[in-house]
Amino acid sequence: METTEKTPSLVKMFLKKMLQNKLACFGLLMIFLIVVLAIFAPLIATHQPNVMDTGATLLGPGQDGHLLGTDNYGRDLFSRIVYGSRISLIVGLGAVAVGSVIGILLGLVAGYFGGWLDSIIMRFMDALAAFPFILLAITLMTVLGTGLINVIIAVGIGNVPGFARMIRGQVLSVKEELFIEVTNSLGAKQARIIFIHILPNCLTPIIVYATMNVAGAIISEAALSFLGLGIQAPTASWGNILKEGKDYLIVAPHIAIFSGMFILLSVLGLNLFGDGLRDALDPKTRA
Amino acid sequence: MSDDSNLLSVKDLSIDFLQEKTAVRAVDQVSFDVKKGEVLGIVGESGSGKSVTVTSILKLLPENARYTEGSISFKSEELLSMKEKQLRKLRGNEISMIFQDPMTSLNPVFTVENQLVEAIRLHAKLSRKKARQEAIRLLQIVGIQEPEKRIKLYPHEFSGGMRQRVMIAMAISSSPSLLIADEPTTALDVTVQKQIIDLLKELQQKINTSIIFITHDLEVVADLADRLLIMYGGQIVESGPAKTIFANPLHPYTRLLIEAIPHGNKKSGRLPTIEGNVPSLSEIPQDVCRFKERIPWIPDQAHEINPKLREVEPEHFVRCTCYKHFWMKEAHEKK
Numbered sequence: 001m002e003t004t005e006k007t008p009s010l011v012k013m014f015l016k017k018m019l020q021n022k023l024a025c026f027g028l029l030m031i032f033l034i035v036v037l038a039i040f041a042p043l044i045a046t047h048q049p050n051v052m053d054t055g056a057t058l059l060g061p062g063q064d065g066h067l068l069g070t071d072n073y074g075r076d077l078f079s080r081i082v083y084g085s086r087i088s089l090i091v092g093l094g095a096v097a098v099g100s101v102i103g104i105l106l107g108l109v110a111g112y113f114g115g116w117l118d119s120i121i122m123r124f125m126d127a128l129a130a131f132p133f134i135l136l137a138i139t140l141m142t143v144l145g146t147g148l149i150n151v152i153i154a155v156g157i158g159n160v161p162g163f164a165r166m167i168r169g170q171v172l173s174v175k176e177e178l179f180i181e182v183t184n185s186l187g188a189k190q191a192r193i194i195f196i197h198i199l200p201n202c203l204t205p206i207i208v209y210a211t212m213n214v215a216g217a218i219i220s221e222a223a224l225s226f227l228g229l230g231i232q233a234p235t236a237s238w239g240n241i242l243k244e245g246k247d248y249l250i251v252a253p254h255i256a257i258f259s260g261m262f263i264l265l266s267v268l269g270l271n272l273f274g275d276g277l278r279d280a281l282d283p284k285t286r287a
Numbered sequence: 288m289s290d291d292s293n294l295l296s297v298k299d300l301s302i303d304f305l306q307e308k309t310a311v312r313a314v315d316q317v318s319f320d321v322k323k324g325e326v327l328g329i330v331g332e333s334g335s336g337k338s339v340t341v342t343s344i345l346k347l348l349p350e351n352a353r354y355t356e357g358s359i360s361f362k363s364e365e366l367l368s369m370k371e372k373q374l375r376k377l378r379g380n381e382i383s384m385i386f387q388d389p390m391t392s393l394n395p396v397f398t399v400e401n402q403l404v405e406a407i408r409l410h411a412k413l414s415r416k417k418a419r420q421e422a423i424r425l426l427q428i429v430g431i432q433e434p435e436k437r438i439k440l441y442p443h444e445f446s447g448g449m450r451q452r453v454m455i456a457m458a459i460s461s462s463p464s465l466l467i468a469d470e471p472t473t474a475l476d477v478t479v480q481k482q483i484i485d486l487l488k489e490l491q492q493k494i495n496t497s498i499i500f501i502t503h504d505l506e507v508v509a510d511l512a513d514r515l516l517i518m519y520g521g522q523i524v525e526s527g528p529a530k531t532i533f534a535n536p537l538h539p540y541t542r543l544l545i546e547a548i549p550h551g552n553k554k555s556g557r558l559p560t561i562e563g564n565v566p567s568l569s570e571i572p573q574d575v576c577r578f579k580e581r582i583p584w585i586p587d588q589a590h591e592i593n594p595k596l597r598e599v600e601p602e603h604f605v606r607c608t609c610y611k612h613f614w615m616k617e618a619h620e621k622k
Contacts, residue, residue: 178391184347185386186379186406186457196405200396 017280024276030269034262037085047076049083050234058252068258071241072248077255080236081262087237088218088266091151095217096210098156103163104199104206110164111171112194122168129161134223141229151230155220159213166209170202177201208278215270222263238263294497295321295344295465300357302336302343304568310353311568313339315521317357321465326491326498328512328529330505330544334565336521337501341467344499345378361465380410383458387470389450393442399426399453400438406457425456428493430486448479452486459490466491466498472507484511506548509533517541520566520577523596527603537599537610539582576607584619585612 018024037044046067053074061069067078110121128136140154174180175198183197218238224230225239226246233240238259245255302314314336321327329337342348344359346366359366361382366374386392394402403422407413413421419438426434429452442450451471458466468487472480488511491498502508508515508529515532517525517540525538536542546559563581571577576590594607 178386178388179394181347182384182386182392182454182457183394184378185345185384187375187377187409188379188405189375197394201394 014280018276021276021279023272024279027269027272027274027276030265031273034085034089034266034269037082038089041082041086045076045079045082047079049075049079049236051075058248058255060252061254061258069252069254071244071255072252077241077258080241081238081259084236084238084241084259085262085266087148087231087235088221088263090148091155091221091237092214092218092270094152095155095159095220096213098152099159099213099217100163100206100210102156103160104167106160107164107167108171108194108199111168112175112190112198118168121164125161125164128157129165133158133220134227137220137224138227138229141224146229146232148231151221151224154224155217158220159217162209162213163206166205167202170205171198174198174201204281205278208274208281211270211274211277215267215274218263218266218270292322293320294323294325294362295499296358296360297340297344298358298360300340300343300359301355302339302348303353303355304349305351305353306569309569310355312355312571313352313521313568314343317518317521317523319516319523319526321497321499323464324491324495324497325514326500326508326512328508328515329499329501329518330503330508330515331518332503332565334568335518337518338469339521340518341384341469341499341501344467345382345384346374347378347384376410379406379458379463380461381463382465382467383461383463384467384469385451385454385458385471388474389447389454389471390474392454393450395442398439398441399445402442403438403453403457403460407460410461421460422456425460426453428459428490429453429456430482431456447475448482451475451479451483455483455486455490459494459496462494463496466496468498468500470501470503473502473504480507487511504548505544517544520571521568522577522606523604524578524606525604526596527600531600531603535600535603537603537605538578538607539585539610539613539616540578542613543582576609578607579609582609582616584615585609586615 046065053070055074056064056066056070057072057074059066059070059074061067063069066076068081069077071077071080106121106125110118136158137154140157141150144150144153180193180197183193188197221230221237222239222242225237226243228243230239231237241259242256242263245252245259249256297320298318300314300317301312303310303312317336317340319327329340331337339348339352343352343354344361344366354367361377366377393399400419400422403425404415404418407418407421408415411418423434423438426438431437431449431452442453445453455471471487472483475483484507487498487500490496500508500511512529515526515529516523517532517538519540525532525536525541532541533545536545540561543559543561547561549558561581562583566572566580572579574593576594579585579587579590589612590609591607596604596606598604
């Protein structure tokens with residue numbers, strides 16, 4: 001009788017790999033901190049984020065009980081950044097959710113069925129990807145109007161081609177695998193083959209790509225808000241705090257510096273985590 | 288022989304593969320029947336069209352394949368004109384297939400339980416729990432010990448032989464009337480090969496299914512098959528009851544294949560081989576004996592033009608007249 005090899009479970013192996021990777025742990029910590037900020041914003045914020053105090057404008061960090069100082073309207077910067085993390089996270093996750101769901105569906109259909117359907121979908125994706133992203137987002141924002149949901153949609157649509165291409169490539173190789181033919185020979189329906197057998201086998205690179213894309217989406221939101229097309233004042237988002245800060249770079253650099261730093265740290269954290277995720281999930285580096 | 292006893296009847300089946308501009312014939316005018324409870328062995332080298340022939344039964348050929356002529360009828364129903372939906376009801380239910388490479392025939396992201404339960408539930412309305420019990424029972428039948436424990440494992444935690452056992456369990460889950468085994472033992476080592484063949488033999492008697500067993504190794508089917516088809520270059524070159532063929536092999540190809548079976552007691556020298564290679568499909572000679580190139584010692588005039596299968600004794604068919612000149616091989620070798 002043949003014997004079964006005893007291998008540690010995949011989850012355990014994955015966790016071990018992740019914990020060994022110091023940078024990935026740092027990234028995870030960053031993500032964790034920002035998530036905590038976003039969830040417990042009302043508890044963490046020291047002031048109301050939108051309450052102005054004309055007597056205390058452009059205060060430096062630490063002055064008058066304002067941890068990170070105040071902006072040009074005298075609003076507490078720390079509280080605004082804490083509340084702004086909500087917007088950044090929502091846009092980041094929302095846009096990736098929109099982009100990945102649409103992108104994955106299109107990529108699955110294009111890759112599995114091939115032929116003219118594939119050509120049409122992928123040429124459309126090429127066209128979308130050929131647009132400079134900011135231009136595309138500006139166009140969409142102009143058409144849709146500003147607002148949180150519309151930012152998510154605009155940034156999300158910008159993410160679609162990347163997901164579609166990536167999953168299509170995966171599907172092309174997975175659908176030739178013998179176990180797909182086996183499933184076919186067992187009489188499974190096409191929808192079942194696509195969603196239950198092909199999709200899970202394509203997910204690993206998608207998870208990594210999605211993590212990285214959350215960082216990209218956060219930057220995109222900041223960029224749109226910076227251009228005045230994204231989240232509108234007085235709602236705080238890291239992008240529009242940065243935008244307001246740019247007018248006071250000389251007198252009150254802390255406004256731009258702190259909001260910029262939060263963008264930097266969250267994006268850095270997501271990217272480091274994404275890298276670690278890729279290393280841990282890539283079967284080629286699996287011991 | 289009445290038609291009713293035939294479970295599967297393939298008549299004059301020809302399959303072309305469309306390449307950029309040309310069509311290449313992979314299966315040429317193949318006819319055979321499979322009776323209920325019978326084991327049919329199809330033997331031939333790689334590229335002889337045996338896999339294409341059987342894959343065509345389930346209509347799982349790649350997109351560039353065309354059924355040029357012929358018919359495939361299963362339980363007196365024509366498969367070639369069947370809709371995808373009807374075919375799906377047959378696949379894995381009435382006709383199941385076991386593939387060559389057990390290492391890649393299971394989905395790596397699901398447990399064995401998941402896949403077995405899926406296979407069962409595709410054709411039987413069973414609750415998940417009932418299907419799981421059935422899955423454990425099937426694993427027991429195919430000889431996997433401690434099935435309750437093993438069923439939770441992933442395919443990569445199984446050895447090749449065990450994976451092939453799981454594949455067999457999936458294939459027999461619906462008690463199919465026809466089991467197609469496409470070189471199920473080729474990727475396994477010899478001891479495991481023997482176990483799998485014994486298992487198939489045992490199952491065949493237990494659930495009384497018909498089996499089409501494909502192999503390039505005549506020895507493998509020697510004590511399994513009731514009837515044999517020897518294929519070369521997309522054609523059947525010899526067919527008949529296995530006993531008859533082993534006792535009285537006629538076509539040079541069959542004889543060379545039998546000679547190539549190693550014998551434990553024969554100590555001397557190298558194993559006999561067949562000269563040359565299987566020609567690629569686009570280069571195969573038409574209208575002549577396709578095996579001609581590889582038996583150069585048989586003179587051209589000994590071959591027929593456009594050779595047909597001929598019944599030389601009851602139920603024993605051979606293509607081409609060149610078999611009558613096989614004896615010339617010895618003289619050729621002495622040279």
